[in-house]
Amino acid sequence: MRAGIIGLALAGAAVPVTVAAPQATTVPVPPAKAPFTFQEVMVPMRDGAKLQTVILRPTGKTGPLPILLQRTPYGVPQSAPSQVPDSYKALMKDGYIFVYQSMRGRFKSDGSFTFSTAVHPDDPKAVDEATDAYDTIDWLVKNVADNNGKVGMWGVSYPGFAAAVALADPHPALKAVSPQAAWVDYWMNDDLHRYGAMRLSYATDWLYMLQHDKAQDSTFEYDQYDTYDWFLRQTPVAKIDQDYFKGSIPMFTAMLDHSNDDAFWKKQDWLGALKKTTVPTLNVAGFWDQEDPWGSWQIYYKQEQNDPDHLNQIVAGPWNHGGWHGRGDTMGRIPIGTDSGIQFQQQIEAPFFAYWLHGKGKRPDFEARMFESGSFVWKSYKHWPPRGAVEKSLYLHVDGTVSFDRPDAGEACRSYISDPDNPVPFRPRPISPTYPIPDWRLWEFGDQRFVGGRPDVLSYKSAPLEHDLTVTGELAATLMASTSGTDSDFVVKLIDVYPDNYEQLREKPELGDYGRSLNGYQLPVAMEVRRGRFLESAEVPHALTPNKVIAWNVPLRSHDHVFKKGHRIMVQVQSSWFPVIDRNPQKFVPNIYRARPEDFVTARQRVCAGSKITLPVMAE
Structure with a gap:
């Protein structure tokens, strides 16, 4: 449409004809250089399973680079992005080899996806998300060309958990981790329950997404427009499994069978596996996180118990789930007046990884950084919670x-x-x-x-x-x-x-101004x-x-x-x-x-x- 408007404007313009215009010379424009190269490999785990892994290396960066690894159940890139994603821009100034891996049982990765967050530090034969992270890092530093031997892990939500659980048995090459909206205990306050009360609508949609089809993120199709009415019909909740899932979503069935905080849920709580804090950790949480508001705080509190080298930090702000990597200048309909998300990426996240993985800049020295809602300013605290309250x-x-x-x-x-x-x-x-x-x-x-x-x-x-x-x-x-x-x-x-x-409507209000x-x-x-x-x-x-x-x-x-x-x-x-x-x-x-x-x-x-x-x- 835009090209058509420009063409019409030129066609209607008056053009002087007193001097013949020279014939234009067409100069070929070379295609823009892709910002990444793309490689897909299958990385072997200790039990022989192979996990689908994509390596994105930035073009134009020379010399050994650190690796930033994200493990995810939501799928990996199918090709190199044609442009640098917004959330990468601050990191790209320093340069990283970005690695994405599909977790066990998802997409091309071997195995079955169970939602298990259990770790087994006393069982040398066990495999879990912590051992998969260890084995992946070990393979990457040995097989990815021109890496500097340092690996960072990061991610929001499930990738945040996958980054955090690597701290249960960190590989020597793991030098920095940022668990963002991570979780530690399905029962208490992340994803599936809130203090034992089932998060019904989210559990239904999220568990279906990840267990209905190994090869894609699935969307459950409701047969009523208003899901309030649909869920009201499901009395009891077990009807959802009986009439719709029919046992095809194992984690949903397990929730029905384990209505109390029994051994099934307790073994999913991996927080006790965290011992002395040896890896610099940047925990990130949103005060309005609608999915995982609790876990990152608990990881921070646990690591604080044995952190002699002051490697543990927490950042939070008026963000929804992952909002610090999106548009950070509003709280829903409420304007903030500044983009707290961009500020986080440029002033906190990028310097954190730059120092620990590149050796650049100053060591991050804060204990807790909060973007305070209401005042909408950044605050730094020597302790969390602050001792002055x-x-x-x-x-x-x-x-x-x-x-x-x-x-x-x-x-x-x-x-x-x-x-x-x-x-x-x-x-x-x-x-x-x-x-x-x-x-x-x-x-x-x-x-x-x-x-x-x-x-x-x-x-x-x-x-x-x-x-x-x-x-x-x-x-x-x-x-x-x-x-x-x-x-x-x-x-x-x-x-x-x-x-x-609080605010004055415009002199001539438009439709919807009053309600907005x-x-x-x-x-x-x-x-x-x-x-x-x-x-x-x-x-x-x-x-x-x-x-x-x-x-x-x-x-x-x-x-x-x-x-x-x-x-x-x-x-x-x-x-x-x-x-x-x-x-x-x-x-x-x-x-x-x-x-x-x-x-x-x-x-x-x-x-x-x-x-x-x-x-x-x-x-x-």
Whole structure:
């Protein structure tokens, strides 16, 4: 279309004819030089399996180069890219041999893909993702021409885990690792569960993607437009396997069979294999990561326990899953004003690898770097969590307010009816599938006003803040709550409410301006669910005593956020979050995923005096 417009403009132009124009000489334009050469090899593992591996060597770079390795289940490049990907540009200035490998059982790699994250440090005959990383590095440094003998590993999500688990038994040539949105424990808070509550919609789509077809990333086809309605039909959750998967997705079937934190899940937790920190590690996390918000923090905390040479670092920012490698100048609809993703790549990631793999520049000397949300500035900390934060309790009151004032003696409870047949949606309906529609990526930034009018959601709101309130460190909630059932969920959301006059609409508003405005926007800062059956033990669930008020401790993870002057703080409490979390029948049963339809009952929920959010407040 563009060429046609240019041609039309030239055809309509007046051209002087007093002097004959010389005949143009056509000079051939040489094709642009490809930025990489491409090589595909099959790398042998210790058990004889061979893994599909692609080597991209930058053209125009001479001399030995370090290797940057990424192991992935999502497929490797089929050819050399014609242009340098945006996320490579900062790294390309120093030069690396980029290597991608399909993990066991994916695409052309031998074996079966099991989702196993278990490692076996005491079994010399075992093979796992840590040994595959070791064997791959060993082969690369011996067989890839003109490498300098130094290897780095990096990746986001599954590749982040694959990089992190290499630290369980690091090869001597592994000199730098950046686990980004990695995970350590499927049960606790990454990918498959949130504190034992199944991440229903994501588990369905993600497990299907990786186990339905070895040779491709598959997309599950729903037979209803709104997945909320589709999942509501699947009562119990085991119907998905019975009617659709039919045993073809082994990890999904395993979830149904292992509804508690039993040995199956415990052996997947590989964090205990990390000993003394010997490899420089740049952990990266997003405060709004909708998939893996927990694991990178746990790797950082574990490595801190034995890090005499100060090789362990953590970086986090107001990013969704992998957002630091994408557009980093917004939080969903909220503009940041600067591109934090580009800054991360240029100022943190590239210098990290340049120092440890090239010997260039200064050694990265920070402990924790945070791109603070609200203020939208970079902060450096000598410790994480910072030691200067003071814990303050923000109390939920019966009149629907929150404040730092303790509740009066004898203050009453608030209540609502939770109906599993009408669960609270986790984002506005209609709810799209996880893939390939991009809505899923940004849902944790979403305006929470869409549930504010529901009778089964309690909202508590503060007065406008008289000054900025900065919370930096680990957040947590404690609900003093009861249910009339014998099992239940409670979901807690900590929300930053923007002023109604936050921004002015243009003089002549256009269609949709009013709804797109950030006036009154309710930004969720932290959200989490706790399942009642696991309050006492994740291994052995217990029924709740009906109508007994007990403490529900709800961890809200690490954050660095400024509630700005004039904003309000809101807390929402509800008992369903569907279908991102499966429905609790609210009647105790041995296995929720196999509950009968008649086990799903309504329950009266009470939130009582003493309920609070614990905030690590920084001095102004």
